Amino acid sequence: MTEIHAPGELPWIPDDLTAAQFMLDAHHPSRPVVTRPTPWFIDDATARRVGPEEVRARVYGLANALKARWSLVCVYSPNHIDYLPAFWAIWRLGGTITPANPSYTAGELEYQLSLTRARFLLTDQASLPVALAAAATVGLPRSNIALFDVGASRAAGEFPTVNELTLQGLDAPPQFTERKLQRGEARRKLALLSFSSGTTGRPKAVCIPHYSICANVVQMAAYHKMRPGAPDPAQRFAPGDVVIAHIYGLLVVGHFFVFAGMSLVVVPRFSFPGMLRSIERFRVNHLPLVPPMAVLLCKHPAVRRHDLGSVKAVMCGAAPLSGEIIERLAEVVPQAALGQGFGMTESATIVTMPQLDQKIGTRGSAGRLVPGITVRVVKADGSLARCGEPGQLVLRGPAVALGYLRNEEATRETFRDGWLYSGDEVIINESAEMFVVDRIKELIKVRGFQVAPAELEGHLLEHPDVLDACVVGVPDEYSGELPLAFVVLRPAACARAARGPAEAEKIRTALKKHVADAKVYYKQLAGGVVFADAVPRNPSGKLLRRVLRDRARLMWKRGELGVASGAQGAQGAQGAQGVQGVHAQAKL
Missing domain, CATH: 3.30.300.30 (ANL, C-terminal domain)
Incomplete structure (x- = not known):
């Protein structure tokens, strides 16, 4: 074996659009046409539904209020109905975003603000005390902070909210001109500085351009054979389906599922009993899970009290699921297809997705390679493994990130001659299925x-x-x-x-x-x-x-x-x- 090329053809990927323009303004041949009213977002707490036209208006209004000064923004908040619109608004202004885990301590947030040199901070009321402590340490002024929501303890209007800014922007004359990118510019223009632990040391800021986001969405759409016409009845993801949005990052849930014409139930903070209620209330069709959630789904006593009959597919990622848990899941949601996926921040994001020709994915498999991915499995002596032999996963594809911010040594270690060295030991079979054996890197x-x-x-x-x-x-x-x-x-x-x-x-x-x-x-x-x-x-x-x-x-x-x-x-x-x-x- 020399190289493994993922099966399937990859459609063209625009290299002159920002991710916001790709999602909100452009049409792509692999994007389904939604023929009936379908909300993009459903607020889990209030059941408020936000459709695509309202999303576009709110994105414009927020961008118009922020204007071009919001250039490098740290978003430190749980999920919110305006979370993704805020990203798209900042991208309309040509800005870059560094998302921060809302559970970070002040010291961890301070490190991220310092490394990225973010000068603006978008947070929420509950996260505000930690945000203020970190901002004060790095010298970020309070006037450069805005909030997603309004709490009872709001300090006399000191911090504007996203909703207030959006309404102001919608009432004001145009304050910004969105720039059209040149051909190829999206491959270099940064959209995200997303943090990953890489292979060693403290977390590193991964430089993800707009092209990577668009490319990975197209890769996932191509894998699922999406197109503008009527969906295949056997297609796993279909316009109008409902997915619960509480995990898997910006790309899979926040962009691909919206691209596919699905509705996202936006859950601010995970609660397992709350998730069960949401599945029943909104007739959720797709469950993106990580192993802890899968374990709870198998063993939590509350599961028996809820109707999960709407679920038609479960995808688990972040770490391998045991065979026992998969068998239990098949008992809990017997009607659903079950499978696993694999991705990395550095590959932005998806590398494999669940097998579409199997109701339950091959035991132990992390899924099948998506179109556009080329893989080498490199043994310890540097030679290339054959099918069924273990070695380090080394890959390239259109979505791979540019490297690590201000860390040339780590970039040289992980990104070599166009190839991403994952640090994961894998086996790949003749069907392009991947099995994760171990982590060579020490995470x-x-x-x-x-x-x-x-x-x-x-x-x-x-x-x-x-x-x-x-x-x-x-x-x-x-x-x-x-x-x-x-x-x-x-x-x-x-x-x-x-x-x-x-x-x-x-x-x-x-x-x-x-x-x-x-x-x-x-x-x-x-x-x-x-x-x-x-x-x-x-x-x-x-x-x-x-x-x-x-x-x-x-x-x-x-x-x-x-x-x-x-x-x-x-x-x-x-x-x-x-x-x-x-x-x-x-x-x-």
Whole structure:
């Protein structure tokens, strides 16, 4: 095997349009024509429906109010009915957006604002205190902050809302002129600076141009054989279908499903019982899931009290589903097609999608390559693997990002001669189905989110009791993996720990709190803290993480870690922090 080319033809992709122009103004031969009134967005809380003409008007109004000064904007908010229109408005102005996880701490948001040099911040009332703290640290003025919604504690109109700005813009004469891109310009003009952990170190800003967004939408449409005529009755996605929008980032839910003529039920924050009610209330047809949600769907007692008969397809991504969970899902929604997909922030986004010729995708498969993708499977010695042999997934395609912002070393490591080195060990068969074997890179996947061990290790080393540290993932049925820290204590701390179990536990608790105080919830040391005599390293000093990862998994199998499944807490708290909104750029 030399290279694997995904089956299917890829239609032309416009390279002179922004993603907003592509979605709102242009027609494409693979875009279905919607012949009956269909809302683009449905507000989960109020059932308000927003159709395409209202969306276009609100996008124009907001852009007209913001004018060209909103050039590089950080969006730090849960889902909102105006979330995507705000993106499209900023793109109409020629701006770039960096989406931030709404669960970030002030320190994490500060890092993103500083790296991207964002000068404007769009947030919501609940996120405002953290947003203000981060903005003050980086010197972002309060006058450059706007809110998605209005809360009871709004500070006397200090911060304008998106709705207010939109209405002002609709009442005002034109304040901006949208520029037409030159041929090829969309390949370079940045739309998004989306954060990913890459292969090592702290999160990195992935440079995603407008062309990548348009290309991946066209790739998904081509995979599903979409066209303007009447949809094939067997087609999985059809105009008028309803999808619940609470995961999978901007591209799959926010752009492809809208492109396909579907309605998005916009859910601000995930609640599993709330999701069940929404499925029943809005007759949802498609469930994009991550493994924690799939586990709850299989095991939560509330499932039996709801009618899920409207669901016709379930796609799971972010991490592999076990065969057991797939079998249980098939019992919960027996009428639905089930499959898995794979994508990366760096590939913007989708690489594989569920098999269309199977009701239940091949066991263990991450789906089939979408048109336009070319793949190499590279073995450890640099040679190319044959069908059925494992190796690193290396790919190229029209949607691959440009690189990492202000990080030439990481860009050279991951983006080489037009190829994206994924860091994932895979097997690809003769049917272009992909099976993820392992992660060559060292990321931990918690509830579908990327956690870079080096980030947590660096933070642990700032604690006065820590001499050395290594963070690995341990299996968890609900979260997929949980971060576990092997810690080498400094002599004084080691002496305290030797006094007895109570003193040792105090140190463990302090280290967990040290991380919890500075990091978002999914980066916390839920897997525990294990004291070690040394962290294994090779002669050049490189950390041998696989040694401790294997040790952790053995301890987990023996029941020595005492890790409680996140599903237990999620059921009690309704899974309130299980997943985040359509902005999330977690790897599929």
